[in-house]
Amino acid sequence: MLEIDSIAVRYGADVVIDDLSWSVGAQAPAAALLGPSGCGKSTLLRAIAGLEPVVAGRISFDGQDLASVPAHRRDFGVVFQDGQLFDGRSVAANVAYGLKMRRWRRRDIDARVEEMLSLVGLAGLGGRSVREISGGQAQRVALARALAPRPRLLLLDEPLAALDKLLRDRLAVDIAAIVRETRTPTVIVTHDHTEAALMADRVSVMRDGQIVQTDTPAHLWRSPIDEWTARFLGITTILDTTVSGGVADCALGRVVLDVPDGVVRLGLRPESVVAEPISGSEKSVTGDTGAGSTPAEVMHVAVLPGGVRLDVRPHPDVGDEVIAVTSRSDRIAPGDLVCLRLDADRVAVVGPDRAGPDARTDPGVRR
């Protein structure tokens, strides 16, 4: 559907996007552009929308070159971070806007506005001024307005960024369901990987004006293409190790990996490393706690809403501190010794040419 071929976009002399190619196809119609602030996500989205000129390359949709098609003739719906509703007008007037521009008949407009408000969960609020609705409701109105003319493509630029976390996650799930229900191909720009996973079938990671990796969320979390991508996706520790016979033995334990034998880089998130208390009198931090697990000293304990996070200093081979999780906060304090083991289902393999680690627990090597 959407084909982007070697485009360049610049602001004055600043080249923000150079030689970028990307596509959104029917097999994964909800695509996320995920990247840190300033990497060029919004610029790419605006170029697709026709709001930013492309100085090289080509953007086409369903085979049609869009170079000479102005923004308002592309039939794309756009939702920005702050909704950009028409202030002082009613919810219904906002949703009706694109339909009036397209000269729909009054009766059809009214029916479509009702349908859209019901789709986004705002039935009955059409008469209210947009000054009298919440931030979450405003984004629903913006979505209804963008979807009303049945766009060929929906472009969402950080549509939830201005909302609080709880509302963001709920609305992300709702928006994903709405675009699926309306079968509207969608590009979502976000810097939040949870949001990307909640809303998209396929996630493309952007860095410095380039797409560095495109994958399903599941594969992306497990196989980031390089160290930068791994760290951007929340990996806090990277360990080089060797896989032999499908088993990787590293300084933090042992995991079974479905990758060819050889040198691999393991990527660990806090949840990849699970800590259990051990008695300080029995073990030392350089001692052995058994195959597949590693002793470590607790440096810091933080009780977070989703669990307990520990900063631990393991066996000297590992070097730096490692972040781990535990379910035993009541029994663990700074200075304690813990035993670390890897949760193989949450270990990533970092680097190109890896078909996905399919890491799994090997009961034979766990204590």
Ligand SMILES: Nc1ncnc2c1ncn2[C@@H]1O[C@H](COP(=O)(O)OP(=O)(O)OP(=O)(O)O)[C@@H](O)[C@H]1O
């Ligand atoms: N209108 C503009 N004029 C000049 N430079 C701009 C303009 N818009 C964006 N830029 C610059 O282009 C680069 C990419 O910006 P862009 O907004 O596309 O990034 P982003 O990934 O969407 O960031 P964020 O998540 O913070 O919105 C940044 O360095 C930014 O300062």
